[in-house]
Amino acid sequence: MANGFFSEDKVSEIRERSNILEVVSDYVTLKKAGKNHRGLCPFHSEKTPSFMVNEEKQIFHCFGCGAGGNVFTFLMKAGNLTFPQAVEELAKRYGIRLPSREPSPAQKREVEKKEVLFQINRIACDYFHDLLTRRREGEIGRRYLSQRGAKDEMIEEHRLGYAPDAWNGLVGHLQEKKVRLEFASELGLIFPKKKGGWYDAFRGRILFPIFDVHGRIVGFGGRLIGQGEPKYLNSPESTIYHKGEILYGLQAAKSSIQEKDSVMIAEGYFDLLALHQNGFKQSVATLGTALTPHHIRTLKRYTKNLVTLFDSDEAGAKANLRSLPLFLEEEVAAKAIFLPKGQDPDEFLRKGNSKEFERRAAGAVPLIDFFFEWLLKNHDMKSIEGKVKVAQEGLGMIGRIPNPIRRNFYKKALAERLNVPQSFLDEAPSSRKTGSFEEGKASKTEVLERLPRSEEMVVGLMLHHPEWIPTISETGILQEFENPALKRMADVLKDLFEKKGKLDISEAMGSVDDPVRDGLSRLLFQQSDPAAAGSPERILKDCIQSIRKKKLRRDEGELLKKIREAEGGQGGNGLDALLMKRQELARKTKGF
Ligand SMILES: [Zn+2]
The missing domain is CATH 1.10.860 (DNAb Helicase; Chain A)
Incomplete structure (x- = not known):
């Protein structure tokens, strides 16, 4: 196990002092079964327990999904922790003192480089923002934003900027500031020319700096002002920018999210601006990438009430259906807000529909209900085959829910919609085999058995x-x-x-x-x-x-x-x- 933080002795001490039975019991109800303890596996959904813990050997194994390991691996999986986090958690639990972490020289260099990258983004952000708000060249950008209804206070709060349609604007500025241009190129701010030298990546665009929760700028999104392609140009992934982890606007939204105990998840930059500007500051945006488990876990730190606000079209419906299993696996009962067909939040709010929006937000639909409705709509409920399909697909989705009690309630809801007794669905083949996610695991066990x-x-x-x-x-x-x-x-x-x-x-x-x-x-x-x-x-x-x-x-x-x-x-x-x-x-x- 990679372990750059703690000495091997410390890790051994913690492993020896901790008891896997106690740790697992936080997550699983265990019953004694011979030499072992047995319970329902927390890593896959099952009705009969196949998850075993051996106290003497301090290990666990699940005969359903094949997962196994020691107290550290259990905690990492069950609590979604990294190895150092699991070590720290156990040390705390068993009162073992850990030496403070001393970073290695390589780690130090890494941290220092990241600092420099953040600085470069900050310099670029100030440059673009100054152009937009104070310079004559920024007039084009200002006009564009006012046409799209963005108010000055939004431009300030989100530090929007403008990149003129020129090749050597930012490059010249960075040179003046003595910035290492290879680093700026790593961040996707500038590109190398074929015959040496550099040129600006963002030209003729409105710039949206993307902040992490600590207020550092990890990247930019650039909206083209004139005609052409691509409409949006985004910073590439870098050591400081991981698209699946960042939510646009979270830094500005987090206190409102906590206050309102709810968060709305929109899709685009202008949707987010419109929402914040209309007083719905408890909102973030995914920026083109699909919602990830990491996004959901991040938001869960602020509130348990997650509400999607995707476009009201086919693509938006698909995005909702795709995100549902992720919510279920993270034990989040997410809801969805639906706007009139074909409208996105930016358009809708710009037309002065703030009150109507509030009404729709209050009537947000549980995503699982939306899914059930969608199933019923897309299958022929007059035929037995159609009903079978609905039952199978519904059970497949429900199988993603780790908590057995919650799973049962959803099963009951599905049975009611199908107008059959719940026992009907209990006799269906184990639902965990229907999801593709579980299929992979089942076949892994099969291979091992041969x-x-x-x-x-x-x-x-x-x-x-x-x-x-x-x-x-x-x-x-x-x-x-x-x-x-x-x-x-x-x-x-x-x-x-x-x-x-x-x-x-x-x-x-x-x-x-x-x-x-x-x-x-x-x-x-x-x-x-x-x-x-x-x-x-x-x-x-x-x-x-x-x-x-x-x-x-x-x-x-x-x-x-x-x-x-x-x-x-x-x-x-x-x-x-x-x-x-x-x-x-x-x-x-x-x-x-
Ligand atoms: Zn399992």
């Missing part, structure tokens, strides 16, 4: 009898594994044992990547000690024999194929050598 038995037993031996790891490794059998996933697991266990002289299962879980970790945790819960019925020595010998036999059979099959090809060809394709090899193989096979 693992070669002997190789799996060897890994089991390594897990249950770590003291045998050196012996197992010396036989060279690990190199002969057929299954790459099991080979990775075995290699990881071997390396860990060699490094530490022991094997701490929970620790091992923290130092491997996802597929290996999930596989190991599954083996630990599923497989009893392979040597329980005999000595490890005996089991190992049997496994090695069976693995080698299988490998010989594979080799032989391949060789035969090559021989056939050589025979079918013009001869001289090394047929003799191949036949010799075959003889040798046959001799080896007899040895078993």
Whole structure:
């Protein structure tokens, strides 16, 4: 596990002091089941518990979705935390003191460069803003904005700017300010010329600086004033600008969002300006990118009441339907405001419909209801097949909801719309398989279940009898594994044992990547000690024999194929050598 922040000793101390049973119990109701504890998996939706925790080994595994790991991996997944955050959280919980973070030189350089990038954006923003508000050249921009109804106080608050239709405006200004132009180019403010030198990226445009929640400028959006393409030019992604994470206007909106305990999510720059200008300051905009889980998590920090305000057309309806599963997975009961067909918030509000807008906002529709309505409208409810489709698609969406109680209520609502008893839907095939998101997970488990038995037993031996790891490794059998996933697991266990002289299962879980970790945790819960019925020595010998036999059979099959090809060809394709090899193989096979 990548860990630039804490010493290995600290991480070990925290892992040893914390109890996975207590941590998981914050999220899952666990019941004792033999050596393990069992509950409903928090990572996928299920009706019968397949999520297991082993207190002795301090690990968990879900037999439904295949997730597994130790206390850190659980907390990272369940609480959406990074590794350092999970470490900090557990340290706090168990009263362990952490040394203050000392950034590495590389981290320091990274931070310093980011500071410079923010500064360059600030310089550019001031330059554009000054042009728009104080210079004669800015007249074109001022006229355009007043035509679009933007008031001066909005221009000030959102620091709007104007880039004249020239090639060397910003470049000249940045040179004067002694800015490193390669950095400005990284930010997409200027472009390199073919024969050396630079030119302005934004020309003849209104500039919208995009702020992060700390008030730093991460990028710009530029609206073309005259005719041409593209209508909007946006800063590219950079080390300081990640489109899926930034919401336009949040910095200006956040206190209103908290005050009103609600946020409206619009799409465009001018929608946002119109909303703020008309007193709906609790609004942000996604700026062309689809809503992301990161956006939702960011907004959830300020309020639980998220309301979409997308265009009232086909595209807007699609955007609503696309965002619904994200809201459900984040346990947000989002609503949607609908405007008259074909109108966006900017247009609607500019026509003086502020009161009507308020009325529509108060009547915002729960997105899940909108989805159900949409389902009913788009399927033939007079036919059984149509009803089946509605039930399936509806259950698929409901399956995204992590909380079982909430899921049940939505199921009830769907049953009412279909005019069938809820038990009708309970008998439907497990809803979690209908979503494409869960499909991926199901197939992953299936793949793991078809693992070669002997190789799996060897890994089991390594897990249950770590003291045998050196012996197992010396036989060279690990190199002969057929299954790459099991080979990775075995290699990881071997390396860990060699490094530490022991094997701490929970620790091992923290130092491997996802597929290996999930596989190991599954083996630990599923497989009893392979040597329980005999000595490890005996089991190992049997496994090695069976693995080698299988490998010989594979080799032989391949060789035969090559021989056939050589025979079918013009001869001289090394047929003799191949036949010799075959003889040798046959001799080896007899040895078993
Ligand atoms: Zn699961």
